[in-house]
Ligand SMILES: Nc1nc2c(c(=O)[nH]1)N[C@H]1C(S)=C(S)[C@@H](COP(=O)(O)O)O[C@H]1N2
């Protein structure tokens with residue numbers, strides 16, 4: 001049977017359109033705000049967020065100490081923008097999924113660690129948080145669609161989780177998977193996507209200092225739309241590597257075929273390292289648009305993190321490292 005994959009995700013125009021809709025909506029909202037029209041809407045939203053925070057048992061852990069080793073010269077993206085302009089296909093193939101994502105239940109939340117480890121385990125997110133050294137890091141975040149932002153993540157080094165898992169010496173890759181539940185995530189009813197969302201890193205990447213498990217954002221628990229209660233941040237790679245709402249870590253000796261790679265391996269590879277000189281087949285990667293400032297800026301190889309990660313790839317020149 002020939003399955004025709006809908007072309008929405010193939011068209012950069014659809015991304016541009018949803019971005020410009022978003023920006024239009026923002027300027028309309030700003031206009032309304034200056035006219036005093038959304039005061040009541042604003043306070044209802046504030047109330048809801050305050051309520052959500054008190055319901056999250058991890059709220060008391062934040063803010064956590066900031067690690068100055070990870071700073072960015074660009075200004076931090078305003079929280080409002082970083083938490084309302086999102087990619088999370090489980091909740092829709094556009095950027096305005098933040099309301100829909102509230103349907104996700106983040107407690108109880110159990111993480112499974114399996115595969116090539118000394119002992120498989122299941123651990124509740126709050127028990128995991130209690131074991132991990134939490135810190136805050138400012139990271140760049142660059143989507144393959146050529147928009148970017150700068151965000152203050154909180155969380156812990158992925159290598160701490162690797163240590164807890166105690167992989168056996170044969171493990172070469174760490175595979176991470178998002179929850180699967182069609183009843184809360186309508187996108188998962190779209191059978192042509194290879195759910196659950198799956199990503200992977202080599203063990204060397206996963207134990208690199210930069211690889212970070214995110215549990216917080218802007219000094220609070222990470223919001224659902226940004227991947228609560230646990231998501232990956234690998235800032236030298238395009239955003240699609242940074243899998244959200246993780247329920248499973250599997251150590252293996254086989255390289256996984258990841259979500260976007262399965263959909264279109266010519267456009268979204270396994271490595272997905274950032275490089276301004278390797279264009280996406282349908283658009284340039286030379287520059288990016290900072291969604292906080294609106295500025296167009298030059299993209300930098302490894303997103304400016306070469307000093308941390310370039311060595312990992314020095315003997316892999318024959319591979320498609322940058323797509
Ligand atoms: N499970 C899951 N994780 C995901 C995605 C997704 O659709 N589903 N989108 C990815 C993409 S393309 C990007 S750019 C980032 C966006 O993260 P943000 O919304 O926190 O900016 O999440 C990544 N992680």
Ligand SMILES: [Mo]
Pocket residue numbers: 087142143144145238239240
């Ligand atoms: Mo992305």
